[in-house]
Amino acid sequence: MATTVDTGLTVIRDPASGDEVGRVPQAGPADAAEAIGRAAEAFPGWWETPAAARGAIVRAGAEAVLAQRDELARQLTLEQGKPLREARIEITRFVHTIEHYAGLAKSLRGAYVPNLDVRTHGLVVRRPLGVVVAIVPWNFPTTLLGNKLGPALVCGNTLVAKPAESTPLTTLRIAELMREAGLPDGVFQVITGKGSVLGEALVTDPRVAKVAFTGSTPVGKHVAELAARGVKRVTLELGGSDPMIILDDADVDAAVSAASVGRFFNCGQACLAVKRLYVHERVVDEVVDKLRAKVAKLTLGAGSAEGTMLGPLHSEAQRATLEEQVSDTLARGGELLAGGGRPDGTELEAGWFYEPTLIFEPPHESKVAVEEVFGPALPIWTVRGLGEAIERANASQFGLGSSVWTRDLTAATLAAERLEAGYTWVNSPQIVYDELPFGGFGESGLGKEHGNEALDYYQESKSVVVRQSPR
Ligand code: NDP
Numbered sequence: 392m393a394t395t396v397d398t399g400l401t402v403i404r405d406p407a408s409g410d411e412v413g414r415v416p417q418a419g420p421a422d423a424a425e426a427i428g429r430a431a432e433a434f435p436g437w438w439e440t441p442a443a444a445r446g447a448i449v450r451a452g453a454e455a456v457l458a459q460r461d462e463l464a465r466q467l468t469l470e471q472g473k474p475l476r477e478a479r480i481e482i483t484r485f486v487h488t489i490e491h492y493a494g495l496a497k498s499l500r501g502a503y504v505p506n507l508d509v510r511t512h513g514l515v516v517r518r519p520l521g522v523v524v525a526i527v528p529w530n531f532p533t534t535l536l537g538n539k540l541g542p543a544l545v546c547g548n549t550l551v552a553k554p555a556e557s558t559p560l561t562t563l564r565i566a567e568l569m570r571e572a573g574l575p576d577g578v579f580q581v582i583t584g585k586g587s588v589l590g591e592a593l594v595t596d597p598r599v600a601k602v603a604f605t606g607s608t609p610v611g612k613h614v615a616e617l618a619a620r621g622v623k624r625v626t627l628e629l630g631g632s633d634p635m636i637i638l639d640d641a642d643v644d645a646a647v648s649a650a651s652v653g654r655f656f657n658c659g660q661a662c663l664a665v666k667r668l669y670v671h672e673r674v675v676d677e678v679v680d681k682l683r684a685k686v687a688k689l690t691l692g693a694g695s696a697e698g699t700m701l702g703p704l705h706s707e708a709q710r711a712t713l714e715e716q717v718s719d720t721l722a723r724g725g726e727l728l729a730g731g732g733r734p735d736g737t738e739l740e741a742g743w744f745y746e747p748t749l750i751f752e753p754p755h756e757s758k759v760a761v762e763e764v765f766g767p768a769l770p771i772w773t774v775r776g777l778g779e780a781i782e783r784a785n786a787s788q789f790g791l792g793s794s795v796w797t798r799d800l801t802a803a804t805l806a807a808e809r810l811e812a813g814y815t816w817v818n819s820p821q822i823v824y825d826e827l828p829f830g831g832f833g834e835s836g837l838g839k840e841h842g843n844e845a846l847d848y849y850q851e852s853k854s855v856v857v858r859q860s861p862r
Contacts, residue, residue, distance in 0.1 A: 406472035406703045407693035407742040413560045418584040423592035426582045430522040430549040431598045433577025438519050438547040446496025449544050452569030453489035467561045468694035472702045473657055485537040491825040492541030514855040519547035521600035524593045528606045529555035529705055530660040532562055538840040539603040546849040552581045553590055559583040608834050626838035626848050630763040631791025632666045634784035639673040641796035649820040651685040655747055658702050659767035663792040663821055666764050668771045669780040675773045686729045686747045703742035704766055710743040713766035716758040725753030777802050785811045790832030
C-alpha cells in the first residue's frame with residue numbers, strides 16, 4: 392500500500408496494519424530520462440564484456456541476494472503483505488531464475504550458413520537490444536523482475552526497472568546488493584514512482600529498445616500502444632483466469648491440495664492461479680467436502696506472524712474489487728460454501744483481510760466467472776465430462792495457465808492440446824519452471840518469459856553475408 396506525501400516522496404505501508412514501513416522518492420520524467428541516459432551509457436561496455444564474464448557477474452549478484460534472503464523476505468512481507476514463508480520462497484525463486492540465466496550465458500549462439508553462393512557464406516548474428524525497461528507489479532515484485540532481469544543482462548542489455556508504486560523496497564535493496572557484488576554502474580537501475588507518470592516516461596523514451604511489462608491487461612494494452620509508436624520490442628505478461636478440471640478418475644486428494652494452494656497462495660493475488668474449478672459430477676461432492684476442510688484450516692494473520700497461511704490483500708482497492716465481485720456474483724446466484732467476507736477479530740481490523748471463499752455453481756456470466764479474480768475466492772462448477780469442461784474452460788478472454796487432473800492418458804492429452812492457455816499442468820500443481828517458456832494466449836499476454844525462448848526476446852538477430860575475394 393502506498394500514499395503520496397507532498398514532499399515528492401511515497402510512503403510505503405504494511406498491508407496488515409497500515410503502518411509506515413518506508414519512504415521512497417517519487418521520480419518523474421526528468422529522473423526517467425537521467426536513468427535511461429545512464430543505462431544507454433553503460434550499454435556498450437556491458438555488451439562488450441565477454442558473455443562468460445557477464446554470466447559470472449550476474450551469478451555473483453544472485454549469490455549476494457541469496458546471502459541476504461531472510462532480511463529481504465522480511466522486507467518483502469512488510470511491504471507486500473505475504474506470509475514470511477512465501478516471501479522466502481519468492482526470494483529463492485528470484486535467485487534460481489537469475490542463476491538459471493547466468494548459466495546460459497556461455498550458450499548464447501548465432502548461426503553459420505555455408506555455401507550461400509560461390510565463396511559466400513552467411514551468418515546469423517545475435518546481439519543485445521540496448522536499454523530495456525522492466526515494469527513490474529506488486530504481487531510478486533522480485534520474481535517478476537527476475538524473469539526479465541536474468542535474460543536481459545545475460546544477453547548484454549542494460550535494464551531500468553520500475554517496481555509497483557507500493558512495493559519498491561525489496562527491489563531497491565536487491566539492486567544495491569547486485570551492484571555491490573560487481574554489476575557495473577548503470578547496468579541495472581531501479582527507479583520509483585507512479586506508473587502513469589514515471590512508467591509512461593520510461594516507455595516513451597526513444598532510447599529504450601524494449602519494454603518488458605507484467606501487470607493488468609488494460610495497462611498492458613496501453614503500454615503496448617505507447618511502445619508501438621516507437622516500434623519498440625514488447626513482452627506482456629498480463630491477467631489470467633486459469634481453469635482447473637478435475638475428472639472422475641483423478642487423484643482427488645492431490646487435486647484438491649493443488650486447487651487450494653493454487654487459489655490461496657499469495658492470498659490469491661497471482662496471475663497464474665486456479666481461478667475457476669470444473670469438477671466431474673461423479674466426484675464433485677467429494678471435492679467440495681475436501682476443499683471446505685482445507686479452507687477451514689487456512690490461518691489468517693499478518694504475514695510476519697508465526698503460523699500465518701493467508702495474509703491480507705495488498706491494498707484497500709484490491710479488497711474492494713474482490714468484495715464487489717463476490718457480492719455481485721452472489722446476488723445473481725450460486726451458493727456460498729465458505730468465507731464471503733472480512734474475518735472477525737480486532738487484530739485483523741487494521742489490515743485488508745478477506746476470508747478464503749468458495750462459491751458453488753455461480754452463473755457462468757457472473758463476475759467470478761468472467762473477470763480475473765485477484766484474491767482468495769474460488770468458484771466451483773459441476774461438469775458432465777471433459778468436452779463440457781474444456782468448452783467452459785476456454786470461454787474466457789484470458790489464456791494464461793490451466794490444469795487437468797485425470798489418470799486417463801487420452802483425456803489428459805486431449806486437454807493439453809485443446810485448452811487455450813500458454814501452460815497446462817497435468818496432475819501437477821501449478822509450478823513454473825525456468826526451463827519451460829511461459830506466456831499467455833489471447834488477452835493474457837504477448838511473447839514468452841522463462842526457458843531458452845526468453846533469450847529471443849532480449850536479442851535482435853541480423854543476417855550477414857560474407858563473400859571471400861577470389862584467391
Ligand atoms: P497495473 O497494471 O496497474 O500495474 C502494473 C505495473 O504497471 C505497475 O508497476 C504500475 O505502476 C505500472 N503502470 C501503471 N500504469 C502505467 C502506465 N500508464 N504506463 C506504464 N506503467 C504503468 O496493475 P495493478 O497493480 O494496478 O493491479 C490491477 C489489476 O491488475 C489487479 O487487480 C489484477 O487483476 C491485475 N494484475 C495482474 C498481474 C499479473 O501478474 N498478471 C499482476 C498485478 C496485477 P504503479 O504501481 O505505480 O501504478
